Amino acid sequence: MLTFILCTCQLLSWMSTHVELSNGIKMPVLGLGTWLSKPEEVEDAVRNAIDVGYRLIDTAACYGNEAEIGKVLKEYFEEGKLKREDIFITTKLWCTHLHPNEIEAELRESLKKLQLDYVDLYLVHMPTAFSSDMSAQDHSVKVEDTWKGVEEAYKKGLARSIGVSNFSADQIHRIQKIASVPIHNNQVELHLYFPQFELQEVCNQYKISLTAYAPLGSPGRVNFNLVNWEKSPNPLENDVVLKLAQKYHKTPAQILLRHLIQRKIAVIPKSVNASRIKENFEVFDFSLTVEEINELNSVPRGKRLFKQEFLIGHPEDPMKDER
Numbered sequence: 001m002l003t004f005i006l007c008t009c010q011l012l013s014w015m016s017t018h019v020e021l022s023n024g025i026k027m028p029v030l031g032l033g034t035w036l037s038k039p040e041e042v043e044d045a046v047r048n049a050i051d052v053g054y055r056l057i058d059t060a061a062c063y064g065n066e067a068e069i070g071k072v073l074k075e076y077f078e079e080g081k082l083k084r085e086d087i088f089i090t091t092k093l094w095c096t097h098l099h100p101n102e103i104e105a106e107l108r109e110s111l112k113k114l115q116l117d118y119v120d121l122y123l124v125h126m127p128t129a130f131s132s133d134m135s136a137q138d139h140s141v142k143v144e145d146t147w148k149g150v151e152e153a154y155k156k157g158l159a160r161s162i163g164v165s166n167f168s169a170d171q172i173h174r175i176q177k178i179a180s181v182p183i184h185n186n187q188v189e190l191h192l193y194f195p196q197f198e199l200q201e202v203c204n205q206y207k208i209s210l211t212a213y214a215p216l217g218s219p220g221r222v223n224f225n226l227v228n229w230e231k232s233p234n235p236l237e238n239d240v241v242l243k244l245a246q247k248y249h250k251t252p253a254q255i256l257l258r259h260l261i262q263r264k265i266a267v268i269p270k271s272v273n274a275s276r277i278k279e280n281f282e283v284f285d286f287s288l289t290v291e292e293i294n295e296l297n298s299v300p301r302g303k304r305l306f307k308q309e310f311l312i313g314h315p316e317d318p319m320k321d322e323r
């Protein structure tokens with residue numbers, strides 16, 4: 001009886017901290033985002049995150065910080081503070097290398113920087129191919145072509161799971177139709193004002209796990225000055241969020257993250273600040289009620305923040321129907 005109770009408790013605590021991908025791989029439901037984390041900041045951010053319990057780091061070839069993340073991982077492995085199998089590393093293939101025959105080399109390049117033999121999740125960052133210097137759109141590659149190359153890398157064991165990011169529902173259907181390895185994860189903009197309920201249904205249909213980028217509404221995006229960001233309301237200041245923060249003695253960020261985790265969506269909040277990194281991880285010691293989840297789900301929707309206007313005119317522009 002005692003063993004049964006202990007096993008049930010273990011299962012319940014595991015269920016709240018991980019999601020299971022369709023190939024059986026367990027992915028932490030909360031990780032550290034690193035977009036706009038400068039190389040000189042990211043090392044300490046990753047150290048702080050691992051020290052407080054994070055077991056997922058999200059990076060990308062185009063973030064320019066894989067080497068610094070790899071340096072910290074090596075340090076932790078060598079010091080015996082962490083085993084490779086205890087940490088989940090996600091990286092992404094940038095749009096300059098979407099031809100199927102370029103993908104393995106590009107993933108190997110990321111692995112070299114990360115000083116790893118494999119990543120836990122490899123995502124196609126965008127569905128739209130570009131020339132190697134990003135100066136021109138390349139209309140010759142379809143998402144199905146790219147997926148074939150990603151599947152090959154998976155079959156060689158270079159990635160334990162594979163997925164997509166910034167793809168439309170239609171592109172997901174197209175890939176699933178031709179895939180020999182299905183999509184394991186889909187990473188998209190998703191937060192209080194952009195809840196992606198319809199896309200979540202499509203993903204559920206295929207047992208594709210969903211990861212929310214910008215889960216706090218990406219307040220730091222304005223530092224990326226290649227984009228002319230539209231002004232939009234800040235989810236961290238929403239009245240329902242503030243009310244629940246007061247009720248649970250939690251911060252608005254913790255309410256926003258908890259809400260998405262209870263919607264069974266993985267979250268990867270970015271921070272380079274030690275106290276905010278810790279704060280964002282302290283979301284497993286309370287639960288919102290069904291009524292509160294419904295109240296948060298009913299907050300009026302806002303506009304997409306990441307409009308990716310550089311994709312306009314591309315046949316694989318995932319947002320062409322909403323422009």
Ligand SMILES: NC(=O)c1ccc[n+]([C@@H]2O[C@H](COP(=O)([O-])OP(=O)(O)OC[C@H]3O[C@@H](n4cnc5c(N)ncnc54)[C@H](OP(=O)(O)O)[C@@H]3O)[C@@H](O)[C@H]2O)c1
Binds near residue numbers: 214
């Ligand atoms: N696949 C894609 O195309 C894509 C696109 C965007 C992002 N992503 C991934 O998703 C991650 C998260 O998205 P994001 O970085 O855009 O947005 P986010 O995680 O919603 O917000 C990060 C911003 O919020 C601040 N912040 C962090 N914790 C906070 C807290 N507790 N209270 C108040 N402010 C807080 C951070 O500043 P400090 O650092 O100063 O704390 C940073 O400016 C990225 O880092 C990246 O890994 C993927």
